[in-house]
Amino acid sequence: MTAVARSQRRAGSSSLNWLVGLIVPVALIAAWQIAKSAGALPYTNVPSPLQIWDAAVSLARDGQLQGNFGHTIAVCLIGWAIGSAIGAAAGVALGLSRRVWSYSMASVDVLRSIPAISFIPIAVIIFLQTTTMEISIAAWVSIWPVAVSTMTGVAGVSAEHRELAASLRLNWRAQVTKLALPTALPKIQVALRLALSGALVLAIVAEIVGNPHGVGYALVNAQQQSEPAEMFAYILLTGVVGLVLNGLLTLAYRRLAPGFHLAESRRTGNGN
Amino acid sequence: MSTSAAQTSQSAQPVQAFSCAGLSVEYQLRTGPLRVLENVAFSCAPGEFLSILGPSGTGKTTLLRILAGLLAPGPGSSVMFEGAPLAGPNDGVAIVFQDYRSSLLQWRTVRKNVALGLEGRVAKAERDERVNAALDLVGLSARAEDYPWQLSGGMQQRVQIARALVLRPRVLLMDEPFGALDAMTKTQLQDELQRVREVTGATVVFVTHDVDEAVYLSDRVLVLSGTPARVTTELDVDLPSPRDQVTTKEDPGYLRARHAVYQALKGAHE
Amino acid sequence: MATDVQASPSAPSRRPPARGRDARPRRGPGGTAPLRGLLPLVVLLGVWQLIGLAHQSVFFPPPSQWISQTATLASGGGLWTAVRQTLVTFVLSLIIATVIGTALGLLIGRSPLLERLLGPLLEFFRFLPGVTLVPLAVLFVGYTQSMELYVVVFGAIWPVLLQVRLAAREVDPVLLDVRSALRLSRFDAFRKIMLPSVAPGIMLGVVITAPLTLVLALVVEVSTQVSGIGRLLETAQQSFLAAEVFGLIVIVGVIALAINVLLSLISARLFRYRPSSS
Numbered sequence: 001m002t003a004v005a006r007s008q009r010r011a012g013s014s015s016l017n018w019l020v021g022l023i024v025p026v027a028l029i030a031a032w033q034i035a036k037s038a039g040a041l042p043y044t045n046v047p048s049p050l051q052i053w054d055a056a057v058s059l060a061r062d063g064q065l066q067g068n069f070g071h072t073i074a075v076c077l078i079g080w081a082i083g084s085a086i087g088a089a090a091g092v093a094l095g096l097s098r099r100v101w102s103y104s105m106a107s108v109d110v111l112r113s114i115p116a117i118s119f120i121p122i123a124v125i126i127f128l129q130t131t132t133m134e135i136s137i138a139a140w141v142s143i144w145p146v147a148v149s150t151m152t153g154v155a156g157v158s159a160e161h162r163e164l165a166a167s168l169r170l171n172w173r174a175q176v177t178k179l180a181l182p183t184a185l186p187k188i189q190v191a192l193r194l195a196l197s198g199a200l201v202l203a204i205v206a207e208i209v210g211n212p213h214g215v216g217y218a219l220v221n222a223q224q225q226s227e228p229a230e231m232f233a234y235i236l237l238t239g240v241v242g243l244v245l246n247g248l249l250t251l252a253y254r255r256l257a258p259g260f261h262l263a264e265s266r267r268t269g270n271g272n
Numbered sequence: 273m274s275t276s277a278a279q280t281s282q283s284a285q286p287v288q289a290f291s292c293a294g295l296s297v298e299y300q301l302r303t304g305p306l307r308v309l310e311n312v313a314f315s316c317a318p319g320e321f322l323s324i325l326g327p328s329g330t331g332k333t334t335l336l337r338i339l340a341g342l343l344a345p346g347p348g349s350s351v352m353f354e355g356a357p358l359a360g361p362n363d364g365v366a367i368v369f370q371d372y373r374s375s376l377l378q379w380r381t382v383r384k385n386v387a388l389g390l391e392g393r394v395a396k397a398e399r400d401e402r403v404n405a406a407l408d409l410v411g412l413s414a415r416a417e418d419y420p421w422q423l424s425g426g427m428q429q430r431v432q433i434a435r436a437l438v439l440r441p442r443v444l445l446m447d448e449p450f451g452a453l454d455a456m457t458k459t460q461l462q463d464e465l466q467r468v469r470e471v472t473g474a475t476v477v478f479v480t481h482d483v484d485e486a487v488y489l490s491d492r493v494l495v496l497s498g499t500p501a502r503v504t505t506e507l508d509v510d511l512p513s514p515r516d517q518v519t520t521k522e523d524p525g526y527l528r529a530r531h532a533v534y535q536a537l538k539g540a541h542e
Numbered sequence: 543m544a545t546d547v548q549a550s551p552s553a554p555s556r557r558p559p560a561r562g563r564d565a566r567p568r569r570g571p572g573g574t575a576p577l578r579g580l581l582p583l584v585v586l587l588g589v590w591q592l593i594g595l596a597h598q599s600v601f602f603p604p605p606s607q608w609i610s611q612t613a614t615l616a617s618g619g620g621l622w623t624a625v626r627q628t629l630v631t632f633v634l635s636l637i638i639a640t641v642i643g644t645a646l647g648l649l650i651g652r653s654p655l656l657e658r659l660l661g662p663l664l665e666f667f668r669f670l671p672g673v674t675l676v677p678l679a680v681l682f683v684g685y686t687q688s689m690e691l692y693v694v695v696f697g698a699i700w701p702v703l704l705q706v707r708l709a710a711r712e713v714d715p716v717l718l719d720v721r722s723a724l725r726l727s728r729f730d731a732f733r734k735i736m737l738p739s740v741a742p743g744i745m746l747g748v749v750i751t752a753p754l755t756l757v758l759a760l761v762v763e764v765s766t767q768v769s770g771i772g773r774l775l776e777t778a779q780q781s782f783l784a785a786e787v788f789g790l791i792v793i794v795g796v797i798a799l800a801i802n803v804l805l806s807l808i809s810a811r812l813f814r815y816r817p818s819s820s
Contacts, residue, residue: 113802223678235674
């Protein structure tokens with residue numbers, strides 16, 4: 001088949017694609033259930049989809065599911081917000097002032113290269129096994145991607161815009177709010193997304209290791225009590241939560257910063 | 273847009289809008305200093321339409337940026353704006369850049385782009401009123417809520433012009449503003465520029481490499497050429513106003529002026 | 543925005559001096575950070591040390607204690623064993639993840655059918671925090687080294703898979719026509735056209751996933767205390783030995799930095815001859 005014909009074949013309607021994409025997961029789940037019911041699956045440890053569903057329902061019924069997810073999501077969001085705010089402020093300083101950048105960037109590079117997980121034990125020692133500990137870690141991991149991207153974005157104000165600012169005699173504050181931050185926004189948006197997933201992961205790890213609350217703790221608990229159905233329920237729901245949080249963020253971007261979304265999607269050609 | 277303010281300044285002072293003498297500029301390149309302008313001297317009267325004409329790369333943009341206060345001239349230069357030494361960007365001067373795409377803020381609507389220079393400087397009511405007037409003047413009132421990328425090149429350039437006009441400048445500096453546009457849009461905008469000038473009475477310093485454009489629009493033409501560049505010719509363009517794309521270009525005076533400019537350019541090359 | 547403020551004698555304003563388009567570029571965000579940027583860290587450690595000498599602190603022991611505590615660990619506490627274990631896990635997982643990720647990426651990237659079938663599933667899994675699978679893996683496989691590998695590999699696959707999938711999708715269709723025109727065998731076509739075409743994608747995927755792999759290894763080790771530096775971190779935490787934790791943080795940092803430097807050297811060499819890839 002020639003190149004032209006091949007590329008013509010590639011186009012397809014997107015909602016149809018979506019449905020087709022659901023076929024495999026649905027089919028897998030169905031096959032899994034059938035195999036389990038027929039006793040064909042050798043692993044007694046692996047629960048069937050129905051068992052997972054039952055476990056999820058009963059967890060929801062006695063409030064555990066909501067409580068645990070509520071805790072983890074809250075910690076994730078609070079830590080993410082705090083860390084992003086600090087990161088953005090640091091990024092603005094680093095991006096706008098060559099002196100600040102020159103005298104601190106190397107330190108930033110060192111600190112952000114250290115895997116955040118290694119700071120959990122210190123956080124536990126200082127804050128003990130509390131929610132504060134979790135939030136502090138979620139905040140710490142959020143700082144760095146936001147700081148770096150804010151810095152890059154803010155420093156990336158084009159020469160033309162800088163000239164415009166000079167010709168309009170914009171004061172320092174106006175330059176930051178009207179030029180630097182909007183220029184940096186696309187990069188900041190990406191970094192916020194990254195930071196959000198980082199905060200979620202670290203919150204869960206912190207719960208596994210430290211604070212006996214939330215999804216992480218529930219997972220360990222279920223493992224120790226040999227409740228695989230519960231574990232699967234939590235795991236799958238965590239995946240869903242991750243997707244939902246991401247989707248909410250995208251939605252927020254579209255509502256709050258329409259100018260960027262429209263220009264961006266036009267430039268890159270995708271409709272997200 | 274009131275014309276009284278501009279007219280008062282015209283009649284009350286014989287002082288030139290711009291007056292330069294001994295203007296020279298040197299760029300610091302990786303390979304060493306490059307003298308771009310040498311001993312440039314000219315003046316521009318208030319209300320005048322002055323074109324600065326020259327081949328690409330002569331330093332016309334550099335000169336304009338100096339007039340805009342964005343670039344510091346070399347030692348020994350004298351640049352006066354309305355009788356006083358120019359010390360940086362001035363409220364009475366507005367500049368329109370050639371590359372509208374990178375000069376407009378793509379994330380702001382047309383209206384907010386135009387309002388940029390007034391934000392924080394005037395009260396909201398007055399700001400809205402002036403923005404609406406500027407948009408009206410360039411004929412973009414219907415597209416005020418659109419984003420720049422939704423507009424054609426000619427319209428985007430008009431947004432830039434509106435952004436400059438909203439500041440009520442006494443002088444409008446324009447850096448090859450129609451250079452990136454197709455011929456038809458160019459003539460359209462040339463005529464709109466004339467109309468705008470009539471309404472506002474502003475002085476215009478217009479940089480271009482298009483001889484026809486320069487002759488068509490201006491009262492006076494400066495030819496800048498050489499390396500380093502200097503003013504090699506100054507020509508008065510004596511044509512009736514308002515100018516028309518068809519009749520003016522058939523006027524023998526137009527052809528004479530055009531001839532003279534081309535001669536000047538050719539002479540500069542020899 | 544930090545414009546050069548060099549006022550020339552005749553113009554007491556803040557206009558920048560004339561610069562051509564190709565004037566020397568300004569150092570700023572985007573270039574390599576100058577070493578003097580380490581000053582804040584050095585100062586912090588110095589002040590910390592000085593305070594620590596005067597003051598006893600459970601939470602913030604001074605750097606000298608980190609060194610002594612870590613030295614104890616090194617001489618008899620199994621520090622080097624742990625480091626070796628973590629590094630082995632890291633390297634092994636990276637290799638396995640690269641191979642599997644590349645294979646899957648190629649399969650899915652070249653097959654529109656698979657792409658449509660598996661697309662949403664992939665999106666779900668790439669956002670699933672790998673850490674959640676740790677307790678699951680423990681349940682099924684127990685507290686073993688292979689458990690660690692399973693989890694880390696699972697988490698590390700995705701960047702490679704996604705990059706290779708992208709690269710495989712974007713293989714210039716003309717190249718495939720070349721294959722038919724030259725009548726290359728499938729194996730030859732794969733080796734000579736496909737693999738080199740996706741090689742930048744593979745490299746990019748590896749560069750992205752390597753730090754992730756290290757983190758994941760540490761996460762598993764911290765949560766399960768199976769082996770490695772993570773285990774040491776956890777035991778130090780449980781004994782409230784802050785000095786040891788800080789010492790281990792420094793070691794982890796050094797390893798992470800070394801990996802980063804190595805990766806940037808490799809990608810600089812490999813991407814040198816190509817226009818910047820996607």
